[in-house]
Amino acid sequence: MNRYFYYHIFYVGMMNIMLFIPHILIQERFGGAVSGLLTAMAVGTALSWITTSCFERFPGMGAPEIMKKYLPYWMASVVLSASTAILISGGVLALYSFTRTMSIFFNPDMNDYVFLALVAFASVCAGSRSSRSVQFTLEILIVVISPLAFILLYKSLTDSSVNWDAMRVVAGYVRKRPTFESVAAATFLYSGHMNIALFNRLHPKGFKIRHKWLIPLICCFFAFFSFFIPIGFHGTMAVDQYVFLWSVTSDSMQMQYGFVQRVLFTFLILFCVLSLMFTMITFHGAMEFIKSLRPRHLPQTEQWPVPKINWILCGLFGILSFFYTAWANEYRNQWAVMVWLECRFIMEILTALIMLTLVLAARKGWRRNASSGGSAAWGK
Amino acid sequence: MLDRIKSILKDPADLTMETMDNGYTRMELCFFPSMCDLKEIKDGILIPFSYRFDPDEFRRMLNSDLCFIEAGKPEEWGNMLLKGCALLEYEGKVFCYAAIRKMQDKPADTEVEASLQGPQSAFTEDLDLNTYLLRLRYNSPTLQAEKLEKGELSNTRIMIFYDRNLVDEPSLEELRKKLKNIEMKLVQASGQLGMYMGGSRFSMFPITLKTERPDRIAQLIQRGKVALLVDGSRFAIALPVRFFDFMHAMDDDYEPFWMGRLIIAFRYIGMLLSMTLPSLYISISSYNPEFFRVQLAFSVDGSRAAVPYPSFIEVFIMLFMIEALIEASIRLPRFVGSTAATVGGLILGQAAQQAGLVSSIMIIVTSVVAISNFVIPNSSFSYSIRAMKYIFVVASIFYGMVGVIITMFLVVVYLCNLRSFGQPYLSLFKQGEEQRRARRGAESS
Numbered sequence: 001m002n003r004y005f006y007y008h009i010f011y012v013g014m015m016n017i018m019l020f021i022p023h024i025l026i027q028e029r030f031g032g033a034v035s036g037l038l039t040a041m042a043v044g045t046a047l048s049w050i051t052t053s054c055f056e057r058f059p060g061m062g063a064p065e066i067m068k069k070y071l072p073y074w075m076a077s078v079v080l081s082a083s084t085a086i087l088i089s090g091g092v093l094a095l096y097s098f099t100r101t102m103s104i105f106f107n108p109d110m111n112d113y114v115f116l117a118l119v120a121f122a123s124v125c126a127g128s129r130s131s132r133s134v135q136f137t138l139e140i141l142i143v144v145i146s147p148l149a150f151i152l153l154y155k156s157l158t159d160s161s162v163n164w165d166a167m168r169v170v171a172g173y174v175r176k177r178p179t180f181e182s183v184a185a186a187t188f189l190y191s192g193h194m195n196i197a198l199f200n201r202l203h204p205k206g207f208k209i210r211h212k213w214l215i216p217l218i219c220c221f222f223a224f225f226s227f228f229i230p231i232g233f234h235g236t237m238a239v240d241q242y243v244f245l246w247s248v249t250s251d252s253m254q255m256q257y258g259f260v261q262r263v264l265f266t267f268l269i270l271f272c273v274l275s276l277m278f279t280m281i282t283f284h285g286a287m288e289f290i291k292s293l294r295p296r297h298l299p300q301t302e303q304w305p306v307p308k309i310n311w312i313l314c315g316l317f318g319i320l321s322f323f324y325t326a327w328a329n330e331y332r333n334q335w336a337v338m339v340w341l342e343c344r345f346i347m348e349i350l351t352a353l354i355m356l357t358l359v360l361a362a363r364k365g366w367r368r369n370a371s372s373g374g375s376a377a378w379g380k
Numbered sequence: 381m382l383d384r385i386k387s388i389l390k391d392p393a394d395l396t397m398e399t400m401d402n403g404y405t406r407m408e409l410c411f412f413p414s415m416c417d418l419k420e421i422k423d424g425i426l427i428p429f430s431y432r433f434d435p436d437e438f439r440r441m442l443n444s445d446l447c448f449i450e451a452g453k454p455e456e457w458g459n460m461l462l463k464g465c466a467l468l469e470y471e472g473k474v475f476c477y478a479a480i481r482k483m484q485d486k487p488a489d490t491e492v493e494a495s496l497q498g499p500q501s502a503f504t505e506d507l508d509l510n511t512y513l514l515r516l517r518y519n520s521p522t523l524q525a526e527k528l529e530k531g532e533l534s535n536t537r538i539m540i541f542y543d544r545n546l547v548d549e550p551s552l553e554e555l556r557k558k559l560k561n562i563e564m565k566l567v568q569a570s571g572q573l574g575m576y577m578g579g580s581r582f583s584m585f586p587i588t589l590k591t592e593r594p595d596r597i598a599q600l601i602q603r604g605k606v607a608l609l610v611d612g613s614r615f616a617i618a619l620p621v622r623f624f625d626f627m628h629a630m631d632d633d634y635e636p637f638w639m640g641r642l643i644i645a646f647r648y649i650g651m652l653l654s655m656t657l658p659s660l661y662i663s664i665s666s667y668n669p670e671f672f673r674v675q676l677a678f679s680v681d682g683s684r685a686a687v688p689y690p691s692f693i694e695v696f697i698m699l700f701m702i703e704a705l706i707e708a709s710i711r712l713p714r715f716v717g718s719t720a721a722t723v724g725g726l727i728l729g730q731a732a733q734q735a736g737l738v739s740s741i742m743i744i745v746t747s748v749v750a751i752s753n754f755v756i757p758n759s760s761f762s763y764s765i766r767a768m769k770y771i772f773v774v775a776s777i778f779y780g781m782v783g784v785i786i787t788m789f790l791v792v793v794y795l796c797n798l799r800s801f802g803q804p805y806l807s808l809f810k811q812g813e814e815q816r817r818a819r820r821g822a823e824s825s
Contacts, residue, residue, distance in 0.1 A: 102782050106780070106782050107667060107668075107780055107782060114778075115782070118775075118778075118782075118786055122786045122789055125790060126789070126790070126793040129793065129796070130797075132804070133796045134796075136804055136806060136807040136808075137792055137793050137796040137797075139807070140792050140795075140807075140808065141789070141792060143808065144792070258673075259672050259673065259676060260671060260672060261674070262670070265671055272782060272785045272789075273785065276786065276789050280793075304797075304799050
């Protein structure tokens with residue numbers, strides 16, 4: 001079970017590239033970006049450790065069950081709605097960025113909406129499955145795409161045109177004060193642990209996440225990798241010219257052998273699957289949270305066949321992404337992503353605090369309605 | 381008794397009904413000569429009754445011989461006769477003598493799932509012989525068998541086998557529930573039953589595994605699965621199954637470990653190619669020629685120079701040809717089969733390309749698709765893969781390369797969503813759990 005948790009860390013860590021986080025950070029490369037990365041390392045690690053250890057005390061319960069058990073109903077529903085909104089908008093933003101990237105680099109002639117229809121269909125199909133299926137899918141996809149990730153990694157670390165000095169120059173600006181934006185953007189890399197809020201439902205009793213020291217290690221690696229490698233390729237100045245920074249960066253590399261010459265396509269395939277995974281999990285999470293807003297909702301991790309309500313909810317998210325595409329352009333999307341990153345950061349801190357309080361409350365044996373039977377399931 | 385049978389069966393022409401008199405006493409005998417083994421009837425009933433007759437001995441034989449079962453209920457007589465038993469009434473008691481005619485008395489040879497160096501014997505169309513084959517290979521007291529009959533008109537006998545220490549209980553429960561709900565008129569083949577049972581008539585992938593190999597069934601039972609043997613069908617059904625079971629040939633276990641793994645890896649590559657190659661061809665030639673290195677893109681395009689229509693029409697032409705060829709060579713009698721292969725090979729080979737109907741790359745694509753489809757060891761699974769490639773083709777017609785990738789994603793989602801009798805169809809590392817269970821069972825027994 002442990003590995004499933006780390007898959008979430010992995011794919012969210014890689015997903016930062018699709019949400020323009022390197023671009024956002026690079027705008028501040030002479031400002032607070034590097035120190036922001038370091039701050040995010042501390043903050044992100046602390047948040048993930050707190051949140052995961054809190055959830056470990058409630059085995060088999062997702063965030064909705066825990067909150068509904070220990071908080072007044074209105075408060076739980078407010079918190080849950082807020083996280084749902086964060087999840088949905090994350091999925092929609094990823095869908096939009098993905099559509100844009102693909103239409104720029106893969107199918108320039110294609111109508112955005114036609115393409116979005118396919119992607120939205122895929123995400124709706126994938127997101128509406130049961131939690132267990134989603135987890136299996138995640139595992140299979142991670143295994144399938146990891147060779148591509150290794151190719152990309154290997155190529156970018158061994159390419160002769162990488163200028164390591166440029167990276168050193170940027171790394172020298174470590175003494176600048178980090179800005180809120182850069183920290184909010186950089187902590188996204190560490191937010192894979194937030195998926196435990198839903199997938200904790202699948203964890204059996206006595207489940208403990210082992211090797212937690214891996215979390216900062218993995219995330220730091222991805223953070224520095226996705227921030228510094230483009231600087232190495234484009235130089236300290238030219239690097240802020242690109243919005244789709246990593247697509248351009250990967251197009252600077254080439255493979256000498258084999259059918260495919262441009263590393264760009266390796267990159268695009270990799271992030272095609274990653275974005276779909278991201279939207280799948282955000283849609284799925286949002287769907288489950290909305291379903292559990294009903295006071296008497298019984299969470300089910302395995303449902304076959306898929307109930308209609310799943311299709312309807314996920315379909316709504318899909319339609320939402322059409323509206324967003326109609327409204328957004330590159331600038332608006334940049335702004336929206338930034339706002340989303342900040343909200344997500346605040347929400348993450350809030351969740352960690354709430355969970356911490358709830359664990360303390362549960363330890364004291366305090367519950368909202370003690371008469372409803374069953375004992376608090378924390379610890380042993 | 382004879383009047384009663386006449387009223388049930390309405391005196392069909394192929395039923396023999398006799399009242400026999402050996403000079404001392406009388407006996408009524410009734411059976412279908414076409415369904416019974418006449419020699420056994422002669423040895424078992426007629427000789428003791430006629431020229432070796434001894435009233436005491438005959439009575440003792442009727443009461444104690446295992447072949448004679450007292451049939452007290454007249455309403456069962458019709459069914460007994462139809463199963464191939466002979467009914468006899470002696471001194472007011474009715475006995476049923478099982479003299480069922482057996483078509484097969486030795487195991488068949490493997491035809492569909494050939495193995496190079498594994499066991500060559502396969503299941504037959506006779507349930508009792510199949511039971512023997514299975515018991516022979518899984519010679520353990522823990523092998524549990526259950527018997528039932530299905531089919532309103534065919535009354536087909538079905539046996540369920542499983543190891544009671546190892547079996548996955550929830551799956552067994554679900555199987556029983558599903559079998560109870562099946563209402564069919566005719567059960568002719570195990571595949572038919574498997575389809576109705578899984579509720580998977582519209583599933584894209586088989587969720588029960590059909591096999592003609594007793595060794596495979598024994599191995600699957602050892603891994604905690606349930607096997608169904610159907611009378612009159614060469615194929616046994618195993619369930620619940622997983623994606624990986626279909627890609628596994630028995631030879632993999634009989635060869636050295638690494639050779640087996642290597643072959644399995646090739647099989648997966650073959651499956652992927654067979655699924656995606658036509659659609660990749662469409663996307664490369666019509667959408668994303670820049671995907672490949674320049675030289676390769678040129679040679680793909682150059683080979684298409686003489687072709688007057690878009691790539692997907694080319695793909696449809698060639699895919700239709702190859703499907704027709706495969707289908708023809710399965711259905712045709714063996715004598716004509718080679719003709720089909722020759723003619724088809726000629727068309728698919730040089731001629732179509734020289735006529736400018738298809739490009740030469742497309743011919744390579746077609747043959748790779750066909751050949752690598754045959755690499756899949758299980759035929760119902762290879763049917764699925766054959767069908768899947770059209771979904772990919774359609775996606776690539778409209779979306780090019782991205783369409784193929786997203787379809788791949790959807791296929792993974794679909795497979796992960798699929799359940800075979802409550803067990804996940806595609807999930808990694810489940811094998812380990814099965815093996816642990818097998819070990820645990822071995823320790824406890």
